[in-house]
Amino acid sequence: MVQFLSRLFPARTERPLSELLSELAELLVQAADTHSKLLGSGYRERTRLAPTLHEQSTVAEELCLRTSRRLAESLITPYEAELLYDFSLTIADAVDAMEHTAGLLVAARTGTLPIPLLDAAEGIERAAELTVAASWKLNDTQDLGDYYVQVRKLKRQGDRLVRQALGELYSRGGATQELLPLHDVAGSIQRTIALQERVARIADLLRIKDA
Numbered sequence: 602m603v604q605f606l607s608r609l610f611p612a613r614t615e616r617p618l619s620e621l622l623s624e625l626a627e628l629l630v631q632a633a634d635t636h637s638k639l640l641g642s643g644y645r646e647r648t649r650l651a652p653t654l655h656e657q658s659t660v661a662e663e664l665c666l667r668t669s670r671r672l673a674e675s676l677i678t679p680y681e682a683e684l685l686y687d688f689s690l691t692i693a694d695a696v697d698a699m700e701h702t703a704g705l706l707v708a709a710r711t712g713t714l715p716i717p718l719l720d721a722a723e724g725i726e727r728a729a730e731l732t733v734a735a736s737w738k739l740n741d742t743q744d745l746g747d748y749y750v751q752v753r754k755l756k757r758q759g760d761r762l763v764r765q766a767l768g769e770l771y772s773r774g775g776a777t778q779e780l781l782p783l784h785d786v787a788g789s790i791q792r793t794i795a796l797q798e799r800v801a802r803i804a805d806l807l808r809i810k811d812a
Contacts, residue, residue, distance in 0.1 A: 633699065662697075735804050752801035
């Protein structure tokens with residue numbers, strides 16, 4: 602079956618749209634790398650890295666807007682356009698969630714994070730790498746293979762790591778003003794994980810539609 606991007610986009614607009622989606626996915630990879638470095642750093646380095654995540658989040662929003670404009674000019678069906686827009690918007694939301702985590706860490710001057718949260722950040726990086734590879738295949742969604750399955754596995758692993766980190770925090774005890782910021786950071790990381798799984802699920806809906 603000829604897939605929807607090659608079937609419905611005019612030649613003059615097909616490449617720019619695919620490039621926008623790939624650029625957005627590549628930005629997700631860059632943000633995930635910055636996010637991991639920030640989580641594993643001390644306060645001073647976090648204050649240096651946080652503006653980078655803010656800039657990456659801003660660029661992601663701009664790319665999302667450009668994608669929506671390109672979709673508005675395309676010849677694809679409203680359902681397909683909605684899925685592609687949701688794909689780009691959710692990537693931007695994931696980058697924003699990483700920036701939010703950075704903001705929490707800097708604002709609360711949070712110290713060293715539990716190892717499971719750093720491991721969860723590595724899973725976020727891996728999911729981002731899978732997403733950028735998938736973004737190159739959106740013109741032939743049957744080539745997506747087990748992209749969604751792999752990201753789902755990473756989500757389950759990430760959720761377990763976040764629960765493990767929270768368990769360690771509660772068992773360790775300490776002042777409420779120390780525990781609450783770490784609880785909020787763990788929740789923000791978990792939100793990033795959930796958003797990446799949503800990105801993969803949207804791509805899988807496109808694959809199912811064209812099956």
